[in-house]
Amino acid sequence: MKASYWLTGAVLFGALLSTAIPLQAKATPTVYVTFWFDTEDFILPQADDAAKRLAEMFTARGVQATFKIVGEKARVLQERGRDDVILALAKNDVAYHSTWHSAHPTPSEYTRDLDWQEGVAEFLRREGVGLETVRRIFGVSSSCYGQPGGSWTPQSYAALRVFGIPLYLDVTSHVNLNDRPFWYGGVLNILELGDGVIRTDWKDEDVKQACAKFDRVFEKLTGEGGGIVSVFYHPCEFVHRQFWDGVNFSYGANPPRNEWKLPPTKSPEEQEQAFKAFEAFLDHIVRHAGVRLVTAREIPSLYPDRVYSNPLTQKDVRAIAEAFQTRLSYVDLGTRIVSAGEGLLALSQSVAESDGNRRPADVNVEFACGPASVPQQFLTEGTFRWDALRQAAQELIEIAHGTQQLPSVVWVAGQPLRPEDFAVTLAGAVAAESYPAEVPLRRGELEARKFVADDSSHLWGWVIFPRGFNAPHMMALAKLQAWTIKPAVLRKIN
Numbered sequence: 001m002k003a004s005y006w007l008t009g010a011v012l013f014g015a016l017l018s019t020a021i022p023l024q025a026k027a028t029p030t031v032y033v034t035f036w037f038d039t040e041d042f043i044l045p046q047a048d049d050a051a052k053r054l055a056e057m058f059t060a061r062g063v064q065a066t067f068k069i070v071g072e073k074a075r076v077l078q079e080r081g082r083d084d085v086i087l088a089l090a091k092n093d094v095a096y097h098s099t100w101h102s103a104h105p106t107p108s109e110y111t112r113d114l115d116w117q118e119g120v121a122e123f124l125r126r127e128g129v130g131l132e133t134v135r136r137i138f139g140v141s142s143s144c145y146g147q148p149g150g151s152w153t154p155q156s157y158a159a160l161r162v163f164g165i166p167l168y169l170d171v172t173s174h175v176n177l178n179d180r181p182f183w184y185g186g187v188l189n190i191l192e193l194g195d196g197v198i199r200t201d202w203k204d205e206d207v208k209q210a211c212a213k214f215d216r217v218f219e220k221l222t223g224e225g226g227g228i229v230s231v232f233y234h235p236c237e238f239v240h241r242q243f244w245d246g247v248n249f250s251y252g253a254n255p256p257r258n259e260w261k262l263p264p265t266k267s268p269e270e271q272e273q274a275f276k277a278f279e280a281f282l283d284h285i286v287r288h289a290g291v292r293l294v295t296a297r298e299i300p301s302l303y304p305d306r307v308y309s310n311p312l313t314q315k316d317v318r319a320i321a322e323a324f325q326t327r328l329s330y331v332d333l334g335t336r337i338v339s340a341g342e343g344l345l346a347l348s349q350s351v352a353e354s355d356g357n358r359r360p361a362d363v364n365v366e367f368a369c370g371p372a373s374v375p376q377q378f379l380t381e382g383t384f385r386w387d388a389l390r391q392a393a394q395e396l397i398e399i400a401h402g403t404q405q406l407p408s409v410v411w412v413a414g415q416p417l418r419p420e421d422f423a424v425t426l427a428g429a430v431a432a433e434s435y436p437a438e439v440p441l442r443r444g445e446l447e448a449r450k451f452v453a454d455d456s457s458h459l460w461g462w463v464i465f466p467r468g469f470n471a472p473h474m475m476a477l478a479k480l481q482a483w484t485i486k487p488a489v490l491r492k493i494n
């Protein structure tokens with residue numbers, strides 16, 4: 001974080017406090033607004049100047065936006081000698097937007113038929129290249145990632161953890177939890193926010209409407225105790241008539257570099273009007289009382305996950321066991337929220353550490369991805385001795401610790417169980433006053449799966465995909481990761 005930004009921001013905020021905000025309004029919850037730009041067009045040179053102009057707009061106001069930069073775009077900026085653009089962007093927050101964006105194969109295309117581990121490895125291999133280019137040229141690690149177009153893939157999450165990227169910032173309907181920030185795959189997600197994604201079109205009338213919408217959403221979010229608004233653009237939209245990739249890579253087309261076409265551009269007057277419209281919208285938000293602009297780098301600290309920082313108490317473990325009786329999904333413990341997977345790990349850990357009927361006072365859980373596959377053969381009825389269940393719980397903890405992933409099959413007394421069934425069976429025993437000697441198998445379904453979309457054509461409407469693209473296997477893997485989904489809770493500062 002740059003000292004100058006904080007200083008300017010503090011002075012600005014102080015000025016706002018003294019002039020615009022009456023003292024009693026200080027308790028109003030903060031609405032955070034994050035501006036982000038997918039900086040991806042490596043074909044149209046005018047897009048470089050657009051990015052610079054937008055970056056400078058923020059700097060001039062003592063605030064920052066997040067520029068999610070494509071690896072090839074960063075490389076091309078350097079090749080074109082645009083150190084001025086690189087410097088202007090670097091005064092804002094630098095984030096990542098894939099190596100090649102729309103050149104095929106895009107992430108959904110190359111992970112479509114891969115299993116979990118191979119998909120993670122392929123994402124690391126292909127997207128690690130551009131990530132390193134952005135790091136080398138801008139001199140910082142990327143604060144967040146968002147997929148090119150609609151090219152989402154569940155394996156990206158495990159890869160982001162390896163990259164050390166804690167935030168997924170984009171707009172996409174592949175996974176969504178009530179249009180609010182959420183955790184999935186061990187990564188914080190700011191995706192669909194319902195009304196909370198706001199943009200203005202280019203006419204003065206559009207700006208007026210967008211500002212009015214912002215004011216309405218601001219009221220709604222302050223009523224919820226604060227929240228976040230996401231505003232996104234592409235620098236190239238300020239200067240082009242059509243996207244750079246649409247004219248070159250549509251429907252699976254992949255022409256060689258020497259055949260790339262420049263997209264048509266707006267007239268100089270239209271370009272000015274676009275910048276002017278955006279600037280008016282930006283000013284409306286920057287000057288709005290109760291608003292704080294945040295970059296992707298700051299967002300994770302607004303949504304701390306308290307599950308790993310403090311042990312879960314025996315009371316928490318019992319609450320999880322109770323909740324799993326009716327619904328296998330995330331559990332709100334009041335002070336924090338555990339995902340279904342974290343709940344299963346907490347139950348297993350508690351049982352594994354129990355000495356006879358004496359249960360541990362508290363347990364620590366570690367993060368684990370959802371399982372990698374769905375078993376085809378598994379037990380559907382039966383009864384287990386307590387010792388066998390306890391041993392299986394111990395083994396589950398060992399596997400999760402060793403692989404950072406939940407097992408696809410849980411073996412109890414030599415019999416294969418689905419993790420869902422094991423979770424609900426174990427919950428039944430943990431919820432009892434004392435551990436029973438015999439435990440009947442109970443069947444469970446992971447209700448949290450509903451937060452991950454079913455494979456359907458509306459997920460794959462991005463014009464860059466080959467016609468008829470779908471990804472049923474990939475979305476099935478995505479549903480397995482619903483073990484990790486839970487709401488992200490905004491830190492209360494006021």
Ligand SMILES: [Zn+2]
Binds near residue numbers: 038101147148
């Ligand atoms: Zn993009």
